[in-house]
Amino acid sequence: MTTALRRLRNYIDGEFRDAADGRTTEVVNPATGEPYATAPLSGAPDVDAAMAAAEAAFPAWRDLIPAERQKVLLKIADRFEERAEELIAAESENCGKPIALVRSEEIPPMVDQIRFFAGAARMLEGRSAGEYMDGFTSIIRREPVGVCAQVAPWNYPMMMAVWKFAPALAAGNAVVIKPSDTTPASTVLIAEIIGGVLDELGHSRGVFNVICGDRETGRLMVEHKVPAMASITGSVRAGMQVAESASKDLKRVHLELGGKAPVVVFEDTDIAKAVEDIATAGYFNAGQDCTAATRVLVQESIHDEFVAALAKAASETKTGAIDDEDVLYGPLNNANQLAQVKGFIERLPAHAKIEAGGEQVGEKGYFFAPTVVSGLKQDDEIVQNEVFGPVITVQSFADEKQAVEWANGVEYALASSVWTKDHARAMRMSKALDFGCVWINTHIPLVAEMPHGGFKKSGYGKDLSAYGFDDYTRIKHVMTSLDG
Structure with missing residues (x-):
């Protein structure tokens, strides 16, 4: 029937x-x-x-x-x-x-x-x-x-x-x-x-x-x-x-x-708080958000600690049915989008490492696991192009100059965020980042009174x-x- x-x-x-x-x-x-x-x-x-x-x-x-x-x-x-x-x-x-x-x-x-x-x-x-x-x-x-x-x-x-x-x-x-x-x-x-x-x-x-x-x-x-x-x-x-x-x-x-928002995390950041907020802003709506916090740049001195904490947060993030109040996000929107996200993971270079997730979830629907990928280089496909899925990439930078160069080194320019306790650094970064929005120690909040829109592509x-x-x-x- x-x-x-x-x-x-x-x-x-x-x-x-x-x-x-x-x-x-x-x-x-x-x-x-x-x-x-x-x-x-x-x-x-x-x-x-x-x-x-x-x-x-x-x-x-x-x-x-x-x-x-x-x-x-x-x-x-x-x-x-x-x-x-x-x-x-x-x-x-x-x-x-x-x-x-x-x-x-x-x-x-x-x-x-x-x-x-x-x-x-x-x-x-x-x-x-x-x-x-x-x-x-x-x-x-x-x-x-x-x-x-x-x-x-x-x-x-x-x-x-x-x-x-x-x-x-x-x-x-x-x-x-x-x-x-x-x-x-x-x-x-x-x-x-x-x-x-x-x-x-x-x-x-x-x-x-x-x-x-x-x-x-x-x-x-x-x-x-x-x-x-x-x-x-x-x-x-x-x-x-x-x-x-x-x-x-x-x-x-x-x-x-589209967007490919850089999330620039400096060594003086409260790692636990940053990871909690970034995971939410990266996986919300299955990462299907042009401002999603899915391209993280972490200062090298805290890189390993940050990646471990983010992988743990990903493993604790839940996707599932619409009536489950414990889930953060549902499925990808359509079969083509699921295939696109899978394709990015399948084409990862040998130097990349999947720290969490990386696979489809469930036997029906278009669900994809919360994913963290580390070990990436600036010119990697997954760093340069919009995945539009629950995938957070992590790169390690040496200093503020390199952070700015890599953050701006994509064709998109919609949104970005800076995580630091140093006010002067935050002001320098907000000036240097070539994006229509710069959040400081947060990522993704919007209000009706403030504009949303980008530059470049x-x-x-x-x-x-x-x-x-x-x-x-x-x-x-x-x-x-x-x-x-």
Whole structure:
């Protein structure tokens, strides 16, 4: 007897719809490796319909006074709280994430972030008006850019959807968002919540649309003539493709791509505390985080002690079922990702040593053991490239100069951390590290008020904060004559 698969649908102009040609893809629960739902595999007609709905809804949404858009976002935040258990269930099934951690680590910050951008809606600041030429006054208008095509990733599908739609809607834009083809369930539920709020408060539901599909669907969205801006969180390859596609008609592009965060540990560090925090920041969400603490550089005088402690912490870290409150993380998101992580381990050079883990866990699903690899060199593949799994690498450095050189010696530049009791050293390192974020004696905390975004191949543009809000606006200069 075959269990019927749940049917997910696109959300376009306030209606749930199948793909125009009826095509679907299966959605797999990574904890079991079995499909549990189908989702539309959207094509050009579906993208056209969503863009037309957003384009039609945009003028009225743009022209609302900011306080009215704030009301909508605050109501959305309230609904997220009221329907938290539904969101948790959708995200846990879709991603294999532990229920308790989604409840404690994702729902509260998401709600807070929506409320932050609700407030930002009323802070459309520009430089002061003034006379910069005799007889004329200049003023600055900050306006929404228009329709935004947004592509969210599979590692945090709910939270990354919030990071995209909340600033865009707050600034007065209309949205068409595509979740990853492996994780559409929670975004479809978000569409139901937002659509209900828009309808309740008397606004067009076409302001927010969800299109399910694959890379081709995303390409069609980015290349469509309607959007004024394309925003993606994803791989470097995907970001480059989006930038290239968007360049054809000079769309704005907002890219949050991969990371290879250095974790620089100096000899004066409290080793026990550092290991505890780094293990958590490296293995949380199965290491599927572009800021994860997975590339550790340890001063040579404490290297052996640190590696032994980290291997012990890895052996005590648990992965498993979504309803087990003792687990730190669940499975990798999909079969391809599991194969990628395995490949990095299989291709390790002879001088590398697996101190803990290194293998798949369980007979079903995509679980991988907490892993520590030591003995690595700066040019090793696993040091240079993003694994995106529960694998922490360790290198030994001699001095501060070498630590900076190796920390910066990758193509990514999203996040980093420094572990030391020496304040002056921490300040020198925070200046020298070429990353969009530098944590000191911690790794991975984020707040809505501070920006998140990187340099180099980690992309450009900021999420969260007033900077992230500004990315969804454009600046207009208005000049008026004073002589009547």
